[in-house]
Amino acid sequence: MQYMLLIYNDPALEPAYGTPEFNDMMGGFFAANERMKADGVLRGGEGLQGVETATSLRIKAGKVETMDGPFAETREHLGGYYVIDVPDLDAALTYAALIPAAHFGTIEVRPLMNYNPAG
């Protein structure tokens, strides 16, 4: 099964660039990436730029409305994601626990929809 691991966190709680904690976090991401690659489960993943760079769009009565900022006004924002292919939720949770952002944010684990009718 494929799962997306969505990384949510409050940028204010993230370790600051240049501190030892920041280096630990980057080392943690590196180790998680290597482990997922070595286990052959990694299908993709990216980090996102900050929410101050976000633009939101919706169509109301046929008219495109564009807004500055993210969709949800919350403190924890989507900061990045992984897509992994593993047998079940327990395996997905084990990889989610490797993501260093779990220490100061939340990792949401969601199965992907399967659109392949042939199975």
Next chain:
Amino acid sequence: MTAPGPASAIAVSKELDRVMQADRGRLLSVLAAGLRDLSLAEEALQEAAVSALSHWGRAGLPASPQGWLLQVARRKAIDVLRGTARDNRRAEALSVLAQEDAAPEPETIPDERLRLIFACCHPALEQKSRVALTLRAVCGLTTPEIARAFLDAEPTMGQRISRAKAKIAAAGIPFAVPDADHWPARLEAVLTTIYVIFTTGYVAGADEPRDLCLEAEYLMRLIDRLRPGDAEIEAALAMMLLTAARRAARVGPDGASLPPAEQDRRLWDAARLAEGRVILARAVARRQPGPFQIKAAIADCQMAEPAPDWKQIAALYGALCRHEPTPVVRLNAAVALAEAGDPSRGLSMIKALSGLDAYQPFHAARAALLAMTGDSAAALAAYRLAIATAPTEAEALFLKKRMKDLGISRAGRRPRRAS
């Protein structure tokens, strides 16, 4: 073979009832583990049972009714999956089923109920859903029975159970016993779920149509049998037996609840008490103390002869604080300390706690400790608060009696002191 008649129809339906009563959980767990889908497993087993009624009536009882039901249920599931196979998971389930179906019918059906229990009690499900699902799938309670036990409307409970089953299938919650790394945390989720079932039954009383205490005891004994030699499972079973032993004594003749120290010991269930102590000793001998072992030891010390061993209980709560540093455990530690003879230290521990304002036992404990230290006015206010939010009538009565005693001690007697 005699021609089927009304008598044989009754015999068939009786035998089917017997098998489904005794082995439903077992059959369901084997099916669900292969299908990775509890709803489909239930549906297939139900259809197999319907087929059994007509088939057994025509052809007579099979040599192994369980084996027959399992095989037919598998074929029913294959039919359903063939009609709807549209993703990898279903295709996988189909191939597993096909293999199982091709294998010769086993002499005995493997017991996969541990896998079913770990799926039903998965931390990815809400606590209440874990409880409901375990009662439904493993104990075979009906949705109306579960709704009744938790004072929920039937449709609400029905929705909760189907949502939980759908999440197991869609989120890929495995029907698997967790590996050593995940065992302690996952086992705790299972034991806690079973304990919620027990506590719900304990509060409701034994005259409910389905006694949840007995269901919880059945579950605890089942996992102890399926995973023998685990110190925490043994401890949880011991604690349950010790607590259940006091059940008939927990409310006095006047309807007020009684703490173990004030209970009529003749009403304690001697068989459960003895068995609980034997199992606890077995767990302790394994030298792997966990939170349930400490809690079981506390339950044991509360039933010590001739009175609770408060010094030991206070020491055990201290140890429990290291495993579970929660305000609730600290509250109990403070009460034990006070009962062991140091009410002012207990009270200062309670005063340092925060976040328990909405927790009724906090006010009850605070009232008792204030009374012990002689602060009757503050005790009175705390008792009023505790009585107003008491969860049961029996508990409210108990607290009212304590509050009345306070009036007597205010009028002249010295405040009660633990010696």
